[in-house]
Amino acid sequence: MTVEITSKIVGYRIKQQEQAVPAPELQDENPLTVRIPSRPEGTLEAVSEKISYVGAEGRKKVYLLVSFMPVEGVIGGRRVVIERPVEFFFPSGQLSSEHQWITATMRSLSLAARGGYATQAVADLRKVAWDKGLVRCGMNRWKKPMFHDSEVAAIAWSIQQILYRRGFLDQDGNQVPVEMLVERYAHRLQHGHAWQPEEATEPAPVTQEIVEPGSGGSAPVKKPEGSGPVSVGNCPECRGELIMMDGCPTCYAGCGWSKCG
Template sequence: MTVEITSKIVGYRIKQQAPEAPSPTLPEEDPLTVRIPSRPEGTLEAVSEKISYVGAEGRKKVYLLVSFMPVEGVVGGKRVVIERPVEFFFPSGQLSSEHQWITATMRSLSLAARGGYVTQAVADLRKVAWDKGLVRCGMNRWNKPMFHDSEVAAIAWSIQQILYRRGFLDQDGNQVPVESLVERYAHRMQHGHAWQPPAEDTPAEAESGAVEPIGQDAATSNAPSNGPAVVGHCPECRGELIMMDGCPTCYAGCGWSKCG
């Protein structure tokens, strides 16, 4: 558009553009607590693990499946994505007498995962005790056996280990901050594999602050006893015997018991 100037120019001013309207701020939505109504259709990425433990009834081996999925949220006004466990599955037929209770527990854990409080739920299962004596499951960073108050506690510890190796929990079984989860998921998407604990966290570097399996107290783990007192050696495999329910029982692997 052309404008004719008919008077003397005595000054000028640059016309300012109208300020843009500020973009609306996204409401905060913690991806850790976003409720997932149900398991989504289709395929989910999962971790399958064989758990081996020894208790009053001898050695048992069971399989556990934990499924994961990406979950969106808003942190600091930015849309982010993390990975969360959403499903726990214990295939039937492994422990027939306790199957209904195990199935119920796995369903409850799945609900807790989709509700955003699975970390607390698994920690509570670690506290379950029974009257059949200690259960040996897993090894600490000094390659010594760990003992749990029940089979439920042993399986819960194994679940924590899965979530720790996946980067969802820290070495003490606590929830990893959402900012770290965002970084780990982005790293996974970029490099095409799951996040793993740092390579320097190995038994050879225990004195320099390396991590250990979840729930193992460093002071007690390094004690000379390293668990229940040894009362002899197994006649089957020559492993060490400990007292379980008043009977010398092998915890080295074969599950032999003097009481049968």
């Protein structure tokens, strides 16, 4: 732009180039611990799963819903996004009235998830025990049955498996580092689907021979290490496998028969 000078010039100075003001550095904020005040409005992506387990009262099936949402944070001065579970829902009326406590526990677990400590809360539920014997639910990495101390513990293990398949936990229920969660969410955006765990390639477990009491020292039973209770015969009702639960032969197949009544 041209400017006409109409008065006498008495001096001059060179205008300095304006220096850009640096942007303030972002403060680190771990997206794993960012508190979410309440469940956001609208639709959340969720996983619905049917859980089947066998206890002293026979085989039971329940349905569980886990909702996820992206959560922003700052790591090393860089904005990142991960996916976190924010809601656990156990529809009421599935089983007996005692499951109102499981429904209430799911509400508390949802609060824990939005507070940033879902991993610890689920791990604590795995420690819940009752006096009705072991509960069989799911398979371990060697395709052997898993046994839990209560129905709540079995459901908590099932939740951990949902979070593992979603990439939020590792196979043992431990928290995945936030940097890895960032990579997995970026993978989701790039490929259009959630990260999937690779097929386990664990070696086959070592077997050892043990002799069941009352067998007269013959017919040893081969038991994979860490596989849980040993078979003690066949169920007279459904011909399924019997295992020892609380010192009593109980149907492993889930018809509910027990020698102790």
